[in-house]
Amino acid sequence: xxxxxxxxxxxxxxxxxxxxxxxxxxxxxxxxxxxxxxxxxxxxxxxxxxxxxxxxxxxxxxxxxxxxxxxxxxxxxxxxxxxxxxxxxxxxxxxxxxxxxxxxxxxxxxxxxxx
Amino acid sequence: xxxxxxxxxxxxxxxxxxxxxxxxxxxxxxxxxxxxxxxxxxxxxxxxxxxxxxxxxxxxxxxxxxxxxxxxxxxxxxxxxxxxxxxxxxxxxxxxxxxxxxxxxxxxxxxxx
Numbered sequence: 001x002x003x004x005x006x007x008x009x010x011x012x013x014x015x016x017x018x019x020x021x022x023x024x025x026x027x028x029x030x031x032x033x034x035x036x037x038x039x040x041x042x043x044x045x046x047x048x049x050x051x052x053x054x055x056x057x058x059x060x061x062x063x064x065x066x067x068x069x070x071x072x073x074x075x076x077x078x079x080x081x082x083x084x085x086x087x088x089x090x091x092x093x094x095x096x097x098x099x100x101x102x103x104x105x106x107x108x109x110x111x112x113x114x115x
Numbered sequence: 116x117x118x119x120x121x122x123x124x125x126x127x128x129x130x131x132x133x134x135x136x137x138x139x140x141x142x143x144x145x146x147x148x149x150x151x152x153x154x155x156x157x158x159x160x161x162x163x164x165x166x167x168x169x170x171x172x173x174x175x176x177x178x179x180x181x182x183x184x185x186x187x188x189x190x191x192x193x194x195x196x197x198x199x200x201x202x203x204x205x206x207x208x209x210x211x212x213x214x215x216x217x218x219x220x221x222x223x224x225x226x227x228x
Binding site for chain 1: 157204215218
């Protein structure tokens with residue numbers, strides 16, 4: 001089975017712009033979660049989508065948003081970029097059903113640099 | 116509020132010896148715990164997990180121990196190999212919030228030949 005894929009792998013933007021990142025989960029996985037990794041804050045949960053609905057949300061401002069499509073692929077969007085948004089953005093997928101816990105498998109990440 | 120803590124930023128071990136990585140948590144609602152290995156600029160790779168109904172889980176060279184009363188878990192790697200050198204993260208989730216993992220800050224393991 002192919003793993004989690006993320007595109008693009010690298011991205012450079014300037015302050016004030018917006019960006020869209022894409023994630024394709026492992027085939028059959030219905031849950032997609034997004035994380036931000038920075039040197040200062042570590043790995044932080046952004047949000048999770050399951051069956052096209054946001055099921056969990058982390059403590060990030062509304063500039064960070066996401067969506068999930070019927071084929072489970074997911075996108076996240078960051079509007080009005082700030083320098084502090086420079087980070088590695090990671091997507092993870094899992095088989096988790098409605099009320100269970102399952103292992104998350106991560107993609108390689110998208111390295112976003114905001115200038 | 117750091118709900119999952121890895122108090123050792125780094126650990127150095129000789130090849131062939133045991134590596135023990137530790138993790139503490141504060142949220143008693145956590146019921147599923149995982150360990151991931153990560154190289155720079157790559158996504159975390161799943162290693163091993165444990166449910167709160169167990170106190171030990173083993174997979175090859177990797178064993179995870181869970182002490183619920185102490186809110187502590189540890190990852191044992193025996194024997195350690197140079198290829199194990201990486202940053203190790205522990206993570207936890209609450210039942211019915213399985214898509215939301217809370218991560219520790221990571222421990223950088225260096226295994227020297």
